[in-house]
Each structure stands twice: as C-alpha cells, then as structure tokens.
Amino acid sequence: MSKDKTITDASLVERVKQGDTQAMEAIVERYSNKVYNLAYHLTRDPTASEEIMQDVFLTVLSKIHTLNNNAYFSTWLYRVTTNAAYAHMRDSRKVKKNLEDLRVKDLEKDTSQIYDWSSLPEDILLSDESKQILKDAIDSLPEPMRIVVLMKDVEGLKNEDIAKTLGLSLPAVKSRLHRARLLLRESLSNYFKKYATARPGGEQSEM
Amino acid sequence: MRCSQCIELFDDYIDGVLTRDTMEKIQAHLRECKHCRVIFHTYSLTIRLSKSCETFNTLSKERIKKLKQTLTRSLRMENKEM
Numbered sequence A: 001m002s003k004d005k006t007i008t009d010a011s012l013v014e015r016v017k018q019g020d021t022q023a024m025e026a027i028v029e030r031y032s033n034k035v036y037n038l039a040y041h042l043t044r045d046p047t048a049s050e051e052i053m054q055d056v057f058l059t060v061l062s063k064i065h066t067l068n069n070n071a072y073f074s075t076w077l078y079r080v081t082t083n084a085a086y087a088h089m090r091d092s093r094k095v096k097k098n099l100e101d102l103r104v105k106d107l108e109k110d111t112s113q114i115y116d117w118s119s120l121p122e123d124i125l126l127s128d129e130s131k132q133i134l135k136d137a138i139d140s141l142p143e144p145m146r147i148v149v150l151m152k153d154v155e156g157l158k159n160e161d162i163a164k165t166l167g168l169s170l171p172a173v174k175s176r177l178h179r180a181r182l183l184l185r186e187s188l189s190n191y192f193k194k195y196a197t198a199r200p201g202g203e204q205s206e207m
Numbered sequence B: 001m002r003c004s005q006c007i008e009l010f011d012d013y014i015d016g017v018l019t020r021d022t023m024e025k026i027q028a029h030l031r032e033c034k035h036c037r038v039i040f041h042t043y044s045l046t047i048r049l050s051k052s053c054e055t056f057n058t059l060s061k062e063r064i065k066k067l068k069q070t071l072t073r074s075l076r077m078e079n080k081e082m
C-alpha cells in the first residue's frame, strides 16, 4: 500500500481512473478522516457522517472520469462532501426555512465591548473551557452563518468553494462569515471579560 | 474613515484583497482608534481560535478497511462494465 505523502493527488487520481485499487486505497488513507470530519462538523451526527463519507467516496469513484483537472481532486471531494452533508441537514433539520432568517439583532451593540483579551496568555485562550464556549457559540449561530464559519474558519475551505457548494454569491458568503465572526467574538468577549480586572496587563479601554 | 466602515473591512483586510490605498486608511484608523484596534485584535484571534475547534475524529482501522473493500468492489465492477 502506498502511504507516500510525496505522491500527488493528481497522479493517484490518474491511476484510479485506470482502475488501480491501490491508488484508490491511498486516497482513502489520505482523505477518509477529512471527509468524515467535515461531514461531522456540519451534521454533528456521527452515524450520518459515516454514511455520508461512504456515499461521498462511492460518488467520487463513480464520477472520477468526469474530473478534468486531477489537481482539483480535493476541492471537488470537499464539495461533494458538503453537498451530501447539506442535503442530509436539509432533510433532518429543516435548514431551508432558517436560511431566509439572516437578521441578527444589535450587531452594533457588539462593538461596544472593548476589553482586549487578545493579550491573554495562550493557556487561557486555548483552554478546554474557552474552546467549549466557542464551540457552543458556533452551534448557536443562525444556521446560514454556522455553516459558513464551519466551512471557512474551522475546516479551512476557500470562499469560492463555499459559495459554489451553498449556491451563494461570494459577497453573501463573505458577509455571513463576517457577521458570524463578530458574533463569535462577542461570545468570547463575554467569557474572557472575567480576566479583564484580574490581569491589568491587558490593554485597557480609554473610552 | 468611520469605525463602522473600518470594521466592515476587517475580513478583506485580513485576506489582503484591498487596494493599497484602502489598506493604508485602515492602518491609519487602527493606529489612532483604540476601539477598532481592540476589535481587530480580538476578531483576528477569534478566527485563529475557530481553527482550534477542529475536533479531529479518527475513524477506526476497521471502518477504513470496510470502506476500502466497498470501494474496491465498486471499482472492479465498473472496470468490468467498461
């Protein structure tokens, strides 16, 4: 079995196109956890994510001949994954209804919090507790924002791919992302403000 | 530049897709406006912390083996059809 990281996706894909099962196994080694995790982040459902993962690889395998540029394999794979996860969510969570509801109350109020918690030490910033606060905050975002911030900031997909996958314009993706980040920042500010007085080293507000 | 305009552009500023002129206006605003500077720092850090939320589940060896078997079957079948 080939575990060599130096083999490019493109050459593996080319071999799969010719029916090479070893190359296919190498692709599974390389991407199955990534596909699973992306599906899991989007659906929060471990069982569904395993099914999605299997469906995604079967879909990709059956359509691999339609991929013109082998180098775009991973982008394509993630797009198939998000589409499948998204379809699952649409069925199970009635996402579509929520998609219309993008209004967020009092975004302006958000900007009134001016404690600079970015100067806190890493062990506080990256504590299990603060990660949990952030995860809960992501989960409680309005669905359209949650999906975008998960794809972009958590999973690291490109704006263009997110737009294509969700059928949105690029500006719509960016605007959702920006609003989501401001809301998450607000949640984190609420959590970290308990350190505001305890740590006078942080940048204090003059306003 | 007003504070609200500055904050609206954080995303593009971080992505580095703005014109040089706009970049400089934001930098100038951030230098003189502590309010926006704090929001900028914490906004950037929020993005960084989100990345750390990537709870990486690892599939069992058994599960991956099963997947490979399914795919191998499917690939062999397809090759026969061709």
Ligand SMILES: [Zn+2]
Pocket (backbone or CB within 6 Å): B002, B003, B004, B006, B029, B033, B035, B036, B037
């Ligand atoms: Zn300002």
